[in-house]
Amino acid sequence: MAISTVSASLSVHRFPVKASASMGSFVFHISKAKTPLTLLKINRRSFSFAPVTNPTTRTPYTTQFQVRSVAATAEAVAGFDEMSVGTQRKYYMLGGKGGVGKTSCAASLAVKFANHGHPTIVVSTDPAHSLSDSFAQDLTGGMLVPVDGLESPLFALEINPEKAREEFRTASQKNGGTGVKDFMDSMGLGMLVDQLGELKLGELLDTPPPGLDEALAISKVMQFVEAPEYSMFTRIVFDTAPTGHTLRLLSLPDFLDASIGKILKLKQKLASATSAIKSVFGKEEKQEDASDKLEKLRERMKKVRDLFRDTDSTEFVIVTIPTVMAISESSRLHSSLKKESVPVKRLIVNQILPPSASDCKFCAMKRKDQNRAIEMIGDDPELSGLRLIKAPLVDVEIRGVPALKFMADMVWK
Numbered sequence: 001m002a003i004s005t006v007s008a009s010l011s012v013h014r015f016p017v018k019a020s021a022s023m024g025s026f027v028f029h030i031s032k033a034k035t036p037l038t039l040l041k042i043n044r045r046s047f048s049f050a051p052v053t054n055p056t057t058r059t060p061y062t063t064q065f066q067v068r069s070v071a072a073t074a075e076a077v078a079g080f081d082e083m084s085v086g087t088q089r090k091y092y093m094l095g096g097k098g099g100v101g102k103t104s105c106a107a108s109l110a111v112k113f114a115n116h117g118h119p120t121i122v123v124s125t126d127p128a129h130s131l132s133d134s135f136a137q138d139l140t141g142g143m144l145v146p147v148d149g150l151e152s153p154l155f156a157l158e159i160n161p162e163k164a165r166e167e168f169r170t171a172s173q174k175n176g177g178t179g180v181k182d183f184m185d186s187m188g189l190g191m192l193v194d195q196l197g198e199l200k201l202g203e204l205l206d207t208p209p210p211g212l213d214e215a216l217a218i219s220k221v222m223q224f225v226e227a228p229e230y231s232m233f234t235r236i237v238f239d240t241a242p243t244g245h246t247l248r249l250l251s252l253p254d255f256l257d258a259s260i261g262k263i264l265k266l267k268q269k270l271a272s273a274t275s276a277i278k279s280v281f282g283k284e285e286k287q288e289d290a291s292d293k294l295e296k297l298r299e300r301m302k303k304v305r306d307l308f309r310d311t312d313s314t315e316f317v318i319v320t321i322p323t324v325m326a327i328s329e330s331s332r333l334h335s336s337l338k339k340e341s342v343p344v345k346r347l348i349v350n351q352i353l354p355p356s357a358s359d360c361k362f363c364a365m366k367r368k369d370q371n372r373a374i375e376m377i378g379d380d381p382e383l384s385g386l387r388l389i390k391a392p393l394v395d396v397e398i399r400g401v402p403a404l405k406f407m408a409d410m411v412w413k
């Protein structure tokens with residue numbers, strides 16, 4: 001797909017400068033040329049520029065220039081058509097190491113889906129939200145907010161995982177949690193209290209395990225989008241929290257299963273003890289049992305994990321950058337996702353330095369370093385089978401809908 005190095009001449013005079021021009025998927029770096037050059041037309045085999053006229057003499061500049069290719073800014077391998085086909089609802093989760101560009105990739109994918117006629121929701125469950133920054137619009141508040149600047153419907157939602165956890169904690173305390181311990185304690189059932197203590201039931205409800213925040217946030221989104229009034233949305237894009245959270249989130253149902261298994265065994269003992277006490281003191285105890293609360297929680301977590309595993313409707317896209325550390329982490333992430341049966345097909349390598357005709361020493365070193373990291377992907381058994389999407393480092397901040405559209409056209413082809 002990449003055009004190899006080509007040369008051409010054009011009427012230009014004096015002032016050798018460096019310039020670059022872009023159109024479609026290609027960025028051309030022009031050396032020994034005048035600027036500005038207007039790129040008129042380009043396809044795989046040909047290109048043309050409008051010569052720039054000398055403003056004083058009104059004659060075209062003349063000189064030779066060279067157009068060096070540039071490998072497509074992103075090779076046309078993302079398979080966006082496949083991602084976009086059909087009106088059955090699909091979920092895309094974008095995840096990876098912190099700071100690699102998950103939000104920018106998620107936001108640009110959502111923009112592209114919307115522009116291709118899919119009513120879309122883009123959701124952030126990362127506690128350090130950056131969707132608002134990415135769209136340059138206030139999207140906070142935990143509600144669906146329409147994104148300005150698009151013709152088709154695109155809504156954004158920033159869920160605050162800490163708030164979700166707080167809601168859960170309050171509910172669990174009301175409905176049992178440490179309340180169960182207090183209740184049993186007050187009834188003099190020390191033995192059972194000790195057993196409960198050993199199970200760390202109270203702690204589990206008071207200090208939820210890592211990953212729970214995000215899982216609760218995703219579960220909240222699922223409840224949201226399953227409501228009939230949101231059935232029109234055919235694409236849901238998640239900007240997820242960095243790797244560690246995602247992995248812990250996926251292991252939560254097993255963790256809860258283990259806790260709940262033990263707790264259920266105690267539940268019967270608790271129930272008979274409670275009814276014995278009720279019959280003595282005539283006291284009504286209508287509190288929802290903590291184990292019921294945990295059961296419900298486990299159900300919700302299971303639903304989230306099932307969604308992650310559903311090959312028909314879900315895909316997890318790994319985002320990385322061309323550094324050995326980031327690629328190694330992506331490899332481990334893919335390995336863990338595979339173990340959890342999460343479907344992964346695509347790997348985005350973001351922030352690749354675009355080729356340049358005249359590298360400074362720093363850029364040349366950096367490019368060499370990046371190439372070494374990119375080569376690792378081909379040799380990595382976890383990553384080599386994925387569709388590789390290369391996205392260039394651009395020289396402006398990707399912020400606002402026009403910039404996201406630009407990024408979408410480079411990445412999602």
Ligand SMILES: Nc1ncnc2c1ncn2[C@@H]1O[C@H](COP(=O)(O)OP(=O)(O)OP(=O)(O)O)[C@@H](O)[C@H]1O
Binds near residue numbers: 098351391393396
């Ligand atoms: N291809 C790119 N070219 C230039 N800048 C980029 C590119 N991709 C991302 N950025 C910039 O890098 C910064 C981090 O990007 P982004 O917020 O998308 O990463 P993230 O992985 O979501 O971060 P976090 O883990 O902190 O949520 C932003 O300032 C963004 O504009």
